[in-house]
Amino acid sequence: MNKEAPLLFAGISALFAAFEEMGISTKNIKWIQTENEKNIEQESHDRLSSLPSEILDHILSFLSMNEVVKTSLLSRKWRYFWDSTPCLSFDFRDFWNQERCLNLSYGECVIKFWVFVKCAIVIRSPICRLRLHCEVCDTIQLDSLLYLCAMKEVQELDIFTGYGILQCPSDRGVPTHVDAFIQGVNSLVELQPLTSFSNLKTLNLVGVQFDDSDIAENVFSDCGVLETLSLEHCCFVMRNHLKISANNLRTLNFINNGPDWWDYACMFDGELELHTPNLVAFWYSGPVLQLSQSSDMQFLKNASIELQYQNKPGDLRAMVLGIRHVQELSVSPNFVLYYSPEFKKYAGDFSPLDSLSSLKVDMEFTGDHMEGIIKLLQLSCNLETLCIRFTELPGIISWESRKIDAPIISHKLNEIEIFTACGLENLVELIRFFVENGKSLEKINITQEEEMLDLEEFYTLHDAELACESVSISIGLASASGTIKMFDFSFWKCGSGTAGQSIEYGR
Template structure:
């Protein structure tokens, strides 16, 4: 089959899982030819599989959310068609989820192949998988510039290049200046690139209110986050919370408040509870309350923002 075409006026949801169950990707049973989607009333679209050649997505003005998950790292020679398909077919989408390879499509190194405009004028929520390197960061910036009304950004770090060099700079990004208020980061790596990543949003997010970080593989060094108080903050106040999950089941919550006059640090704890008390545990994470049986105790400590970072040492 050289062309697979979906054309329907009534179709509202389309999920295309182009992966063989017996193999991870690029199995002989995979569809690797041209995909054409023409569905004016489509609300939800999902594609999981290898990058296709000469794909085309058009006439989808009702699209509410879309997910494109490219699983192979060997890009086809004419991968500009993939970028063209994403940039033009999903221009009306309100929620967009892209895999790390898709983000790389938007990197300026690869964008020289595609000369067309990129614009997601209706996008409110963007969910991305990225690698911790300069190419993915440049691709992310292109996506941010193409999404002027973006309000929430979800980032998952798939991998991190520990020696990758990228330095944050101040720049004019419409969504950071007017709409983006919340950033949620999962599987965060404690590296210099990660600190520059946060610094970029602190420097440019004029409407930014919250940055939520979740860690499962390692513990964040609070002194590095504390040092970011020297950054020239773009907004009046930004809350940065770091939730660390430990094998023992304990959950540790660190919360920083960055202000133009300094940073304040709270350290709070929430312990693992039984499944029946899941709602109590969630409430504990939000309020900073630690539950032990029938007892409840609120633990927090406020540091003077002008004291030296060494004051954090007793809490590590």
């Protein structure tokens, strides 16, 4: 006999008992039709019911499990269709809105919801996708849920548990036969702890709390076919090491922060060890992340690093070392600031980004940020495209352009994009730096607000000593009416000096 048969039988019994408590009777429904109704049904041919089961499953995948169960009342053919759909979606908010009409307390509703979830999982196999939204969760419920998902070979799993702050109430008030089933599931979890997900391809966890138990280690230790992993606003309490081992993983999204009221201690600030040799895309937001030296991301193509906090500046070296093979990189102002001389005594020397071909930078218009971007360019010798977006209105700064003896702007970089809402008078020194040090530079495109424009500042570039033969500066202004004005300045070497002209046109 199948070892899961007793558990399956108990699950079916418990599930029907849960439905009875909800006011949905599945055994007393009588499917009686008048002769006229039968004729109407035959004439209409019930187009919905005649659709292939794959299409019906796809339609039901957009509904919560509460709504899917209610489809059993549609007709005789739909009576048991709900118990075979491979896509499950549980949302406690919908469950609570329905159950409180029965004068149940919040705690009683939470207990019934988790009974409903576990029973519905047990009675069907396989499960292609499971989505769960419940703000009330604890380690026991999470552990048993992950075990059931692994047992049912779930391929796509999305869990939102409300930042791990609300704990589940005790199981008091659950009927004896249902409580026996739940205790049986929990016992199986204790006897056969979660080891790996054999079929899981997508895992999205939002607000899940990982304490000092082994859940996190078990979940991420051996994800054989996992391709996409997203950890958003998860709480890592008392954990100083996190290992993710997934040879097929291609996308990793790690949002390492939470709402304003969150304690900083909930964020993960330990060592992250990645065994992801085929990772292609890596997005990170939060404090500086300590990447283990054994982390493997040799084929990394896209990375986005948004440092929202300044902590332990020296740790950024390990993070940069881990992403050193990246080809396309987007970074935040704090990332650029770490490259400035102000942090050199803490951060030391950074690894070169020899594979980097595209760089997108958000930065402030300050002297430290200007020096930071220069250092970053110096370490990106094969850069092809550069895009800079200034995030704050600048004041008047004392930073001035200068020529660098050693080439620091890639010989492959021929076009630069700049986006700003600030006055252009402060940008001239940065543009002067680019034209005096960019030997292959051909074009600089600037987009900004119309009312900030001061074209006269650009005439001061006539005395710049161009490193390239010629360069054009294009300024685009988009007004509220949709009108676009373009101003083009062209500069070229003329003997020992620089000549230029400006052209204005609009549409």
